[in-house]
Amino acid sequence: MKKSTSKAKASVAIAALPSTEELKNSIIKHLHGSLGTDVNKASPQAWWRATCAAVNEYVYDGLRNTQRTHYLQNTRAVHYFSLEYLMGRLFSNNLHNIGVYDAAKVALAELGLNIADLEDQEEDMALGNGGLGRLAACFIDSMATLNFPAIGYGIHYEHGLFKQEFSDGRQIERPDSWREYGNPWEICRPESIQEISVYGYVETTYDLQGKMKKVWHPGRIIKGVPWDIPVVGYQGSSVNVLRLWESRASDFFNWDVFNSGGYIDAARQNIEAETISKVLYPNDETDAGKELRLIQQYFFCSCSLKDIIRRYKRANGDDWSKFPQQVAIQLNDTHPAVAIPELMRILVDRADMGWDDAWNICQHVFAYTNHTLLPEALEKWSVRLFEKVLPRHLEIIYEINRRFLVEQVDVLWPGDNDKKRKLSIIEESHEPMVRMGHLSVVGSFRVNGVAQIHSELVKSDLFPEMVALWPDKFTNVTNGVTPRRWLKACNPRLAKLLDETIGDEWPRDLKQLEKFAAFADDPAIQDAFMAIKQQNKADLATVVKKLTNISIDPHAIFDVQIKRLHEYKRQHLNLLHILALYRRILQNPDYDMVPRVFLFGAKAAPGYKLAKEIIYAINKVAEKINNDKRVKNRLKVVFMPNYRVTLAEKMIPAADVSEQISTAGKEASGTGNMKLALNGAITVGTLDGANIEIAEEVGPDNISIFGLTVDEVKALQAKGYHSWDYYYQDTEIKAILDWLETDYFTPGKPGELSAIKRSLLEGGDPYLVLADFQSYVKAQEKVESWYRDQSGWAKKAILNTALMGKFTSDRSIEDYVERVWKLDACKISQD
Numbered sequence: 001m002k003k004s005t006s007k008a009k010a011s012v013a014i015a016a017l018p019s020t021e022e023l024k025n026s027i028i029k030h031l032h033g034s035l036g037t038d039v040n041k042a043s044p045q046a047w048w049r050a051t052c053a054a055v056n057e058y059v060y061d062g063l064r065n066t067q068r069t070h071y072l073q074n075t076r077a078v079h080y081f082s083l084e085y086l087m088g089r090l091f092s093n094n095l096h097n098i099g100v101y102d103a104a105k106v107a108l109a110e111l112g113l114n115i116a117d118l119e120d121q122e123e124d125m126a127l128g129n130g131g132l133g134r135l136a137a138c139f140i141d142s143m144a145t146l147n148f149p150a151i152g153y154g155i156h157y158e159h160g161l162f163k164q165e166f167s168d169g170r171q172i173e174r175p176d177s178w179r180e181y182g183n184p185w186e187i188c189r190p191e192s193i194q195e196i197s198v199y200g201y202v203e204t205t206y207d208l209q210g211k212m213k214k215v216w217h218p219g220r221i222i223k224g225v226p227w228d229i230p231v232v233g234y235q236g237s238s239v240n241v242l243r244l245w246e247s248r249a250s251d252f253f254n255w256d257v258f259n260s261g262g263y264i265d266a267a268r269q270n271i272e273a274e275t276i277s278k279v280l281y282p283n284d285e286t287d288a289g290k291e292l293r294l295i296q297q298y299f300f301c302s303c304s305l306k307d308i309i310r311r312y313k314r315a316n317g318d319d320w321s322k323f324p325q326q327v328a329i330q331l332n333d334t335h336p337a338v339a340i341p342e343l344m345r346i347l348v349d350r351a352d353m354g355w356d357d358a359w360n361i362c363q364h365v366f367a368y369t370n371h372t373l374l375p376e377a378l379e380k381w382s383v384r385l386f387e388k389v390l391p392r393h394l395e396i397i398y399e400i401n402r403r404f405l406v407e408q409v410d411v412l413w414p415g416d417n418d419k420k421r422k423l424s425i426i427e428e429s430h431e432p433m434v435r436m437g438h439l440s441v442v443g444s445f446r447v448n449g450v451a452q453i454h455s456e457l458v459k460s461d462l463f464p465e466m467v468a469l470w471p472d473k474f475t476n477v478t479n480g481v482t483p484r485r486w487l488k489a490c491n492p493r494l495a496k497l498l499d500e501t502i503g504d505e506w507p508r509d510l511k512q513l514e515k516f517a518a519f520a521d522d523p524a525i526q527d528a529f530m531a532i533k534q535q536n537k538a539d540l541a542t543v544v545k546k547l548t549n550i551s552i553d554p555h556a557i558f559d560v561q562i563k564r565l566h567e568y569k570r571q572h573l574n575l576l577h578i579l580a581l582y583r584r585i586l587q588n589p590d591y592d593m594v595p596r597v598f599l600f601g602a603k604a605a606p607g608y609k610l611a612k613e614i615i616y617a618i619n620k621v622a623e624k625i626n627n628d629k630r631v632k633n634r635l636k637v638v639f640m641p642n643y644r645v646t647l648a649e650k651m652i653p654a655a656d657v658s659e660q661i662s663t664a665g666k667e668a669s670g671t672g673n674m675k676l677a678l679n680g681a682i683t684v685g686t687l688d689g690a691n692i693e694i695a696e697e698v699g700p701d702n703i704s705i706f707g708l709t710v711d712e713v714k715a716l717q718a719k720g721y722h723s724w725d726y727y728y729q730d731t732e733i734k735a736i737l738d739w740l741e742t743d744y745f746t747p748g749k750p751g752e753l754s755a756i757k758r759s760l761l762e763g764g765d766p767y768l769v770l771a772d773f774q775s776y777v778k779a780q781e782k783v784e785s786w787y788r789d790q791s792g793w794a795k796k797a798i799l800n801t802a803l804m805g806k807f808t809s810d811r812s813i814e815d816y817v818e819r820v821w822k823l824d825a826c827k828i829s830q831d
């Protein structure tokens with residue numbers, strides 16, 4: 001590779017950037033040399049691959065420089081442990097971050113190609129369910145951008161999150177085979193394979209001095225093969241890696257089985273081993289409690305810890321004393337909490353360390369992020385299952401728990417058995433369970449929630465006694481999103497306007513957006529901003545037509561709710577409002593409203609019945625409304641199929657209104673709320689999660705807040721909430737719910753949509769949909785009246801973009817560094 005040109009910046013991992021001409025030559029070189037085809041017959045897929053290969057020359061350069069610098073400086077690093085990474089596509093992201101997107105666009109155009117067509121060749125890398133997985137993806141982008149030594153660890157799922165199709169309005173799941181034909185962004189590293197064990201039994205032995213020693217005789221050995229995905233920081237600052245483990249049968253183990261004549265058995269065990277990394281569990285915020293899931297968790301934690309220890313020993317030898325100085329491990333929710341007993345096992349059983357020293361190390365290495373308070377999401381494993389899969393780890397957890405109860409709990413609350421029962425890592429119920437949240441708090445030096453209110457609720461409602469034991473352990477880090485993907489790359493028109501009005505520093509310093517607020521009243525900027533929104537809406541209308549065959553008018557309000565389907569997120573509240581509008585139109589043919597298009601995007605967990613019924617109901621109501629002449633285009637309803645990162649990138653820049661309508665206290669933070677507001681959508685939202693902080697930033701004139709507060713929700717539930725009262729006392733609610741029971745939306749099949757009504761009435765309406773309904777309707781009316789004044793709306797939209805600087809994931813990462821990781825940034829030097 002050429003030495004840096006005059007354009008190159010010091011302390012940047014990627015030195016020399018190619019000119020358009022060089023890129024063109026490199027693409028053709030790879031078309032010939034890596035793809036074995038030529039310009040006359042290459043498919044779009046081959047062109048895409050050749051371009052990736054050309055770009056990778058620079059990515060790998062940066063990767064080598066980064067890894068060498070980290071090694072030479074023996075830097076402290078953070079290791080982000082997550083079962084999910086919702087990456088989306090990497091092509092435009094990598095090109096933008098390296099800084100060659102425009103050059104590549106020109107190079108490809110000169111070759112007769114449209115860069116957007118090439119982008120469409122890439123499958124989404126959907127190794128996550130929703131917000132938690134996408135947060136991990138934003139965080140690794142920010143860590144690389146800010147030059148922090150960091151590795152993401154996870155699982156190399158063969159199948160990511162299922163693809164969603166609709167069949168007569170019902171969700172169908174199809175397998176996602178994102179890397180069926182290979183993935184140009186990943187590098188296999190067979191030299192770093194790890195082996196891990198599961199099942200078997202524990203033997204108690206004694207050495208010659210009579211010292212007890214536990215020996216785990218595993219039942220199965222499994223190989224972990226690492227695949228590295230380079231993570232390119234903005235402007236090439238650092239190139240970190242995301243290391244994902246793929247499971248394989250251990251050669252060693254199969255050899256034995258093979259020799260003993262069990263050929264078929266060996267093949268079966270092979271398949272079983274490979275099953276571990278086959279598929280991502282599609283449940284979002286529900287604990288499935290399945291054996292394979294526990295094995296997935298342990299598999300990647302054990303591989304990753306061994307990888308970390310190998311690297312540590314290479315630099316520091318066998319002296320463990322510096323381990324906590326060099327290594328921080330962030331647990332993305334409790335999913336990787338089994339890493340705590342695994343590190344204890346490695347230290348005590350393998351490295352012969354005393355318990356206290358080992359525990360001291362653990363407690364200085366792990367930190368835990370809580371992402372939800374929902375009881376159904378708080379992971380518990382049955383002791384029985386744990387013992388079967390990880391017998392030695394269960395013993396270790398018992399010992400962690402015994403010491404915790406004796407040395408901590410009993411000291412603060414002597415003889416208080418209620419406290420012990422409540423705080424024990426083992427829940428003593430009919431079926432005893434291991435509480436992974438408790439284990440995570442006890443084993444970590446820091447615990448954080450993901451938005452201010454959520455972090456307060458973690459302390460007050462989830463772990464109050466833990467706070468009494470360790471007040472300083474608990475902190476907040478409000479979530480953020482990467483402005484590179486969620487503004488610069490997905491909304492190039494707005495990005496350009498920002499560059500021209502406030503300069504181009506905002507992608508790495510989002511607080512710069514505040515300067516844009518000075519233009520909120522400027523008619524020229526208002527016009528430019530609204531024209532961009534209009535173009536983005538027209539683009540989305542084309543996508544909608546293509547995917548659903550529904551025509552929508554770009555001059556209508558685009559009202560967007562995109563997130564997983566969950567009762568607590570209340571897509572059905574949105575639906576009730578749509579039905580209210582429809583009913584008003586039918587009752588008053590001249591009903592005056594600003595035309596509105598309601599756009600949904602959501603996947604439901606395959607086993608979540610009511611969530612699927614809500615999707616079905618929205619689709620059926622949409623069908624009726626969209627084909628009803630009497631509506632005269634005042635209302636359209638669109639459920640976009642297969643919502644994913646790539647669709648989000650098209651919907652977010654085109655949104656006027658952002659629906660953030662969860663029951664107060666249920667949404668830990670939300671991050672879609674940030675992306676939409678950043679792109680100039682006005683939020684209709686409850687005082688929940690990060691909405692509260694968004695409202696603080698943009699001010700009450702630029703957000704439409706409604707509904708019960710957390711305290712009001714608690715008070716109402718304490719005094720007894722009766723959803724039937726709302727049904728009987730509110731004629732609009734009654735009419736709408738009764739309507740859903742008729743066959744109006746499902747001709748000839750009455751009762752097909754009755755699940756929603758049943759859950760809201762007989763089911764007791766656990767998420768207070770009816771209690772918040774009228775307040776929601778008013779918040780929507782307010783938004784509509786705002787929209788009627790286009791200049792006023794432009795001002796609000798501009799101020800939303802301008803005042804979202806706080807919500808960059810760069811700020812979140814800086815907060816983690818300061819409050820949790822205590823890392824130094826590391827400037828990368830070139831060879």
Ligand code: GPV
Pocket residue numbers: 129130131132133135284285286333371372377450479667668669670671689
């Ligand atoms: I736990 N979250 C998620 O997407 N999946 C999960 O399994 C769990 C939490 C989400 C929360 O629901 C969001 O409020 C939050 O913004 C996001 O995690 C990232 O913190």
